[in-house]
Amino acid sequence: MIIVMKTEATEAQVLTIQKHIRELGFKDHLIKGVERSVIAVLGAVYPELIDEFAALDGVDSVVRVSKPFKLASREVKEDDTVVKVGPVEIGSGRLVTMAGPCSVDTEENMIETARAVKAAGAHLLRGGAFKPRTSPYAFRGHGEKGLKILAAARAETGLPIVTEVMDARDVEVVARFADILQIGSRNMQNFALLDEVGKAHMPVLLKRGMWATIEEWLLAAEYILSHGNRDVILCERGIRTHETATRFTFDVNAIPVIKRLSHLPIIGDPSHATGKWYLVPPIALSAVAAGVDGLIIEVHPNPDQALSDGAQSLTPANFEKLMDQVRTLAEAMGRPVAPPIDELEKAVKTS
């Protein structure tokens, strides 16, 4: 931590701060510059100290030097984390795809979709049983009934399930059915929920808050990691900006930044990041080119009859076409798409 003094700070103010640093058990180091003095603070500084020192007389600003996240940091763990979900590995260098409808509707539709996305090469099935909705009057999901429909589709196809949990009280029931617990964008800083999924013994997909900096996102992951759950997958799903032509702005920059700062796998969600089905393919491809470990994509057999987010869902036919493009692109980049789920399953059994 570096404390930058005001140009007009007095020597007495500098001394007071040095004394305070030592009282707190840290070492101080004074550097007199041309315009002003700065004081380096040495030791295991915690985030709150910044605010504390910034409030002192004579201080202009306080600059943090070390990163506030630890377990999520590549400085602490150098090699990539690989999250295993049944026979699927996320973060292993082979691209993984998750697909399915925004909301679970009927069992019939869900099984139809599951079969279609599996046929196109998807590795996991997505679908919302508990839905966060901006308006209280919108459809909010079928709850446990929806989870059972998802489980039926998994039984039918072998695809593991990723589904959202919105309430700390529901972690237990969702965990009973799901293979990956999804934390939605609006809950990225629902700390009670982060604590609860941190205690669950299963993978967590942590979507970025639409307002969050990359640092805040990694600190949200740190909440989960700090409970001993190391199976965190990050998901870039678009941030809120001034642009109104798209629902959100897909922050493609975040992908290589995360790869540099953290060992955690990261996937891209082009459906929510754009809000428009015809923008999903180019943005999915851009995410792959930028280095994601996977994609999560909304697919619905009849987008215009979907219970939510129909406008951003691909038809199975369009998803199949996209998967072909993704395969070609991923192959060309030397990070191929993982083999189909049945082959992965077989490989696990024979090994």
Added chain:
Amino acid sequence: MIIVMKTEATEAQVLTIQKHIRELGFKDHLIKGVERSVIAVLGAVYPELIDEFAALDGVDSVVRVSKPFKLASREVKEDDTVVKVGPVEIGSGRLVTMAGPCSVDTEENMIETARAVKAAGAHLLRGGAFKPRTSPYAFRGHGEKGLKILAAARAETGLPIVTEVMDARDVEVVARFADILQIGSRNMQNFALLDEVGKAHMPVLLKRGMWATIEEWLLAAEYILSHGNRDVILCERGIRTHETATRFTFDVNAIPVIKRLSHLPIIGDPSHATGKWYLVPPIALSAVAAGVDGLIIEVHPNPDQALSDGAQSLTPANFEKLMDQVRTLAEAMGRPVAPPIDELEKAVKTS
């Protein structure tokens, strides 16, 4: 709802959409323009229809005409809502102030602060027992112990308490001690929590999400209102923008916009909106000038020893000075500060 067709849309596409509108039980109205056709949809349209129609062939865009929030809307309830908290009325045309530390620390400190803010004219005591923290390693509040300390300070001073609840499971315990349940910025779209405080029979202070549009904020209020709890107080606390000189940007525009769109009272939080104690007074005054019904301000006897947010806390002396300025300004604007709590209490008893 207005459906704008593409310039190149065919007559068949227009007909398909008209048919679909009628199947759903709405009336349609076709207008042929110079460049393109638009179709008006008449009836009680629900938000999801927008996505549904936007996905259809030939559609350029879909425009909503009616507001998605109802109970929060001034179109539905014309006169201002007044929320009563003990003898205090919020939204009555007399300005109300809430003050206290960010986090509850010791009972001694809390009582000292409570006395100081009461002496300066504050009407409610704020303090966090459950604290949302960006980092899992920061101090997260004393929990129920903190609530008891707040209750002790209320017993001592008569000031009602506003304190945050972060977890749907804690609503019951917080409700037992608090007079107003506070929903923090990061939880503005924690729908499980909104549902739960909607069911509580007590006032709720709903802070704006730092990413939220005014419409999303009013929809979050609608969640609470839709459960029959009509005592919602809105709180503008700054939005996230590109500016880095301040922690957030206080959206002062939102105050008159809310007053126009909604009957709910709105207060301002200059402490979080700026992140710096020396910016709190001017921003508090600007909020009053723009028409807020109250202020919530962080005050701590020793800001540099505060367990959180020390940098944005006023000393009791600075708070007293600010209250004098607020009184003068509010008086001049014809919306005076409410009398001290003891007088309000007496007035209630004698009435």
Added chain:
Amino acid sequence: MIIVMKTEATEAQVLTIQKHIRELGFKDHLIKGVERSVIAVLGAVYPELIDEFAALDGVDSVVRVSKPFKLASREVKEDDTVVKVGPVEIGSGRLVTMAGPCSVDTEENMIETARAVKAAGAHLLRGGAFKPRTSPYAFRGHGEKGLKILAAARAETGLPIVTEVMDARDVEVVARFADILQIGSRNMQNFALLDEVGKAHMPVLLKRGMWATIEEWLLAAEYILSHGNRDVILCERGIRTHETATRFTFDVNAIPVIKRLSHLPIIGDPSHATGKWYLVPPIALSAVAAGVDGLIIEVHPNPDQALSDGAQSLTPANFEKLMDQVRTLAEAMGRPVAPPIDELEKAVKTS
């Protein structure tokens, strides 16, 4: 400047950087921390060094310690700059108002508006002869003819004129007619234009770019100041954010931040910051409460026949009402509105 090394930086990398610092003529100062080393660079560092060092091997980040603006800084000039425009002083502690239509239309209308705003107590007349328009098909102003109409209105009323210059080539002609040269938001980083008005010997009103940080804004002022023109007035006119309910977000926080960082006067533009006439009065009052030195407000006798920005213009009657409120508020805050222009004129003559 502080160079923060990566945790895994080698001693050789640290040495290379120290050598480079000395070669450039600066002093270095190494501090070995628990996790990593940091190197302080002492001397008159220039902004580009940050990029230069950030690109070197082993460097994690580079932190600037001193402010990049000098002449605009309160550290360099402690007391407030007062800009004189005829008999009017901006920044003297007495609030000044500028009012008039967005675009100059007919001489008749302009003189009518000038008389009306003067009667209400305005000190300067605003009006656009050269108009920046988002669309090439919108009305772009009457140019020199408009300047002449403004001059006629000044002759009639004695109100000095503030009007926009958009092109470095027009500085000479606009300067011939105007009393203050206005730089619009979209031109805040039109450096050729900044240079040109820096060379003009007259006051400049510098609107904040809707994208600009406060630091970039002060650096734009620095451009003008660095040419020897010290008469710069800043104008907060709203920044672009995610909120769509208003045209821009009035950054009221910026007012006290500017007052702390700079000696330059600052005024508020509630008309552009909101885009809606009914939001202008509350935001004007909030700006006054936050400490502006003046206001600039759009007034048009027939807003619905205005050639541009009718939706955000006040009628003369509404402006008069607002001026009454501003006077009351400013008086209460101990920073009264300056006397009417005729009195100021008289005071100058008799002194």
Added chain:
Amino acid sequence: MIIVMKTEATEAQVLTIQKHIRELGFKDHLIKGVERSVIAVLGAVYPELIDEFAALDGVDSVVRVSKPFKLASREVKEDDTVVKVGPVEIGSGRLVTMAGPCSVDTEENMIETARAVKAAGAHLLRGGAFKPRTSPYAFRGHGEKGLKILAAARAETGLPIVTEVMDARDVEVVARFADILQIGSRNMQNFALLDEVGKAHMPVLLKRGMWATIEEWLLAAEYILSHGNRDVILCERGIRTHETATRFTFDVNAIPVIKRLSHLPIIGDPSHATGKWYLVPPIALSAVAAGVDGLIIEVHPNPDQALSDGAQSLTPANFEKLMDQVRTLAEAMGRPVAPPIDELEKAVKTS
């Protein structure tokens, strides 16, 4: 244009508006809804009408139906515009690359860089002779001397030149040396400059303003097009958002949105969009995957000695590596990189 009335609007207010519409020469069409009335306005509506009607009594909001840009719109010109620069075609389906230093420094360096980027396969040479700089104290380019150095490098290598013009007065001199006139991000709404390059008979590279919506960007292009200059190339270079880990946020969504709305070619600038050289390759690849027609990339032989933006410049070796990846990716996507400049030149001659 659709005028949405307030729920409480009177019949008289509706009639007044209908009358006003007809007076202006348009047709009106009244639709009475469940909650409120809306009035469709038929005819060649111009943008200012929105403000005009929004200000009328009883009006809630006004919704535009047609797009405000015309010449830039795909509705007006369906097939892709191909911009020819010497033997290079931009927008033809074959990817084009522009590379070179941020600022022109010495002729020796420039020729070295030109040779290096040509050897790696670049098709155009970029370099700044006139540099927009946030601080007046930073290096602002060599001006005409820099243009001559660029011309020398073109003579040596055959690479056409793209270079920025910042001032309407410099268009003539820059046009004498350059093959493409570049409009920088900060000048996207410098309308005087847009008019001037619109009158020049040569290609213009229009960078997106960091604050601009896609619609405003296309309207800026419309300025140039409306003067008869049809050779406009758009360039996405990152928008300003709340994220601080990168200098800007590369709006990859904008690429397919532009492709849908407009016939103009679009290229990506990963150097400015990220501000960090190690993020340039993944973002360049993501732009290609999203469908750009070209890339513009900063390359400098010694990034840590660059006169500006060293931190975001690739070394020639890194650029060569990136070009290999781009070629592989573009090939895989069926939109290959254009052949080297010498081959293009030869093809032109033999045809």
